[in-house]
Structure formats: C-alpha cells, structure tokens
Amino acid sequence: MLAYLPRPPTDTSRYGTFPQKPELPAAPGAVAEDGWQQASAGAARRGGLMPNYLSPPRRRGGFISGELSPPSRHGSVAAQHRLSDLSRCPPATPQELSTHWYPLQAPSVPNIPGSARSKSLTRSPATTLPAPEGLPSRCRKLLEEDGPTVQASKRQRQRYVTKVGKCQVNLGNIQEKKRFLSDIFTTIVDLKYRWFLFVFMMCYIVTWVVFGTIYFFDAWVRGDIRHRGDPEWRACIENVDDFISALLFSVESQRTIGYGSRMVTANCVEGVILLMAQSIVGSMIDALMVGCMFVKISRPKKRAQTLIFSKNCVISRRDEKLCLMFRVGDLRESHMVDAKIRAKLIKSRQTAEGEFIPLEQSELNLGYDTGEDRLFLVEPQIICHVINRRSPFWDLSAESLRREQFEIIIILEGIVEATGDRCLTAGMTCQARTSYTEDEILWGYRFEPCMSLEKGAFQVDYSRFEMTFEVQTPAASAKELHELRELEQQERSVLSLYWDHFPQPCAV
DSSP states (O other): OOTTSOOOOSOGGGGOOOOOOOOOOOOTTOHHHHHHHHHHHHHHHHHHTSOTTOOOEEEETTEEEEEEOOOOOOSSTGGGSOGGGGGGSOOOOGGGTTSOOOOTTOSSOOOOOHHHHHHHHHSOHHHHSOOTTHHHHHHHHHHHHTSHHHHHHHOOOOOSBOTTSOBOOOOOOOOOTHHHHHTHHHHHHTSOHHHHHHHHHHHHHHHHHHHHHHHHHHHHHHTTTTTTTOTTOOOSEETOOSHHHHHHHHHHHHTTOOOSSSEEOTTOHHHHHHHHHHHHHHHHHHHHHHHHHHHHHHOTTGGGGGEEEOSOEEEEEETTEEEEEEEEEEOSSSOEEEEEEEEEEEEEEEOTTSOEEEEEEEEEOSSTTTTTTEEOOSSOEEEEEEOOTTSTTTTOOHHHHTTOOOEEEEEEEEEEOOBTTBOTTTTOEEEEEEEEEGGGEEETEEEOOOEEEETTEEEEOGGGSSOEEEOOOOSSOHHHHHHHHHHHHHHHHHHHHHHHHSOOOOOO
C-alpha cells in the first residue's frame, strides 16, 4: 500500500498469525531429512515468537545467549538502529548452527529442493557446522539490511499529491454512471482534449448525416429521385438526387451556408418541419459545444504553472517559537486577487479502539485566526506554521522526523486578475498545489532573502528562491522546549521566593 501507512503493531498475536507455507511430503525412509526439517521449523518458531522490542542477545562462549544487553556503538547508521531490529537474531544451539538464518517475518523455513538437502546431508558434521565467529557477522548483516537508510532507499514511496499538484488517486468501480450524464456540461468539459475534440466533431457530423439521411429518405419516398430531370415534377427539395446531395443540403441548412442550388419548396409540409427541427437542433449543439469549448480553453489551470513553491520545507526558530516554513512565489506581473493558502497533513493512524484510519487529513494552521493566510502575492513570501499545542507536530523532534511517515499538502488559490484585453479568465478561480514528504523537510535551516532595493524599486532574484542556510536550532521537539522553558521559570520563581525570604543584614 502507500509507504506512509503506519507500521504494524508489536503484538502481532492479536491480529492473527501469518499463513503457513505448505511443506513438501517427505520421502519414505528419509529419517535424517525429517529431523533436519523439524529442527529448522523449531528454530523458526522460536524466533517468530520472540517479541519485537527485546534487547540484543549477548555473545557467550562462541554462541549467542538469551541474556539482554544494550547495543554497542558503531559509526554506521545501521548499528544505531532501534533495539527491536536486533531481535531478528534468535538464540542458537549447536544443533541449529547448520540451519539457515531467516528474518522473523518468515513463518517457517522455506522448502529446499531435495538435491540441495541431500548434498548438505552427505557432508560430514565437521564441514556442515560453521565457525562460531560467523554468527555475529550474520546478525550484523541482517541489521544492515533492515537499517533506516537502506529501508528508505528500498521503500518505494507513493505520494498522495505530486510536486506539480496532480492528485494520485484513481476512482474505480463506480456503479451509477448515470450521475455523470445528469451533468453533461461538466462531464464534457472535464474530458481530455483529444476526447473533447472527438465529441465536438462527432456532434456535428452525426447531426449532418442523420438529417441528410432523412432528407434522402423523404425524396426517395415521394419519388423525387425517380423523376430526376422532369421539369413538370414538383419536388419537395430541389436538386436532391442522391445521398451526397441530401448530405450537402443538410450541411448547408444547419450551417446557414445557402449556395442557392438546393432548397426546400412549399410542395411538402414535412420538408419545412425537418428544416425547422434541424435549425433548432443545430442551435442547441452550437450553444453546448461553443460553451464547452470556451470554458475548456479559458479554465485557468495553466495559470498555476507560474505559481511556484519551494522544493523543501524548513524547521527553525522564529520569535522564540519552533516553526515550519516554506516559500511561495508568482512569476507573472498580473497578480492573484484574494489569494489564500492552506495546508493539510496526510497521515494514517490507528485509534485507541483499534480502528485503522488511512490517509487521515488534519488542518495545519497557517494564520487563519490572524488573517495571515490571505496573501498579497506580489513578491515571494515565506509561509509559517507555528508548532504549538494545537499543531500535529507538537511532539516532533529532529530524531523522530526521520522515523515519521506523512505528507503535507499545500493549496494556494485565488482569482485571476484581468488586465487590459485579456479578460477571458477574469473572475475565475485558480488553484495551485504541491506536497512535501518527511524527507523534504530540513531541520535547522532558513530561507535566504531574495529581495533587494535597486534603482528605486525592489528587485526579486528568483535564482535564490530555493536557497537555504543552516542556523542553530535545538533538536528537541516544541513540547520538550516548552517543558524546559516552564522548568526554568519554576526555578527562577523558587530562587526569587527564596531570595525574598532570605534574612537581610541589618543596616548600621
């Protein structure tokens, strides 16, 4: 599923066990193979039942015992991984040293082909038992494979919204398709351009062919085709002798071309009725298709291409508060009217009752209470989210940021300004979107200024739009900083109270 879904709970016994793989039937007389399979399955079961958050076992006398001890410090990131990953190395016995090592997720030891097993069984015990010094290296290899850096590179992250603002959500298995026909105008406008042009052309071509066929059928029933060239015959539609001429008359009538060679006479009533019906249908098609085309080409979706966002978010202190910041800018000289910005946090979680809520949306306050979310976007601005008690990042620290999995959706919308004759998109709302994942947030950085005063005007240098610089920022979370600040205030109050009650020396 998505990469930012929450990790499974530690107690997997509450959610059932993994399905067991079917084992191959043992051949009769293969007593040694059965004993080997039982020993391997027992080792796998003992490793699978171990809790996920045990301390790493300590090596004793060449073998790994079940005694717990803190991990040793190494220079690599995998060695500093959490202690739960070290439980993937279960206690071993001399009988289990000939078996293969597998992670705890495997419910049982995989079936090995008989040829490979027979080769391993024909060896002597001295050759099958590996050296005891190889066990810690195997445990270390498992830890390095499951380390955070390797997991981050192997994990294929699926974004909810791409960097260019496209929502990565596909709608399927929609049963009531008739709901789209009830709003046919919006359905046609939402089509892709190739399908929209196809529908646009087919609406006219189908009506021309249908009415041309009706005109030809009327001429054939009345006998106008049989009396072709008869000057005494009073035809319903003059000069309609075959289907091609009837089709041309249909096109000329609906598009009001009127070359003059083909026309409806007063000799038949059905011809006049058909001409009136085609004129009404043609006017309706013109109104629908021209309206859809006008709305299609005037939708301000391309206006969002000139609204840019910074590639990264930064977290640093501003006014003694920990803040999450990003930068927005407008590349056009025609500015957005009534521009507003908002942010959503997309993160899956599990409730206390055990309910799993995938991709839960929570609001990030960007100054809605104070009106700071309304922008006058004439120059690049840094949008700030103060991390306080109501923020979902209240407990987020620099260390926990590397373990979190979430996505921040930024939505900037406003009204396109009409300038001069360019009034096609006047009064239409434009929306630009982007997203930031946890690995696109820089802790302890700020954005460099990109504005300067030159020749009596402010100059914006967009080459510095993405530039950041590192600043001194505590790695603790906003909650920890707040508690530390309260503790310091309590200490000051206690010291001031003690100083007030301290006996002062008497003045001589």
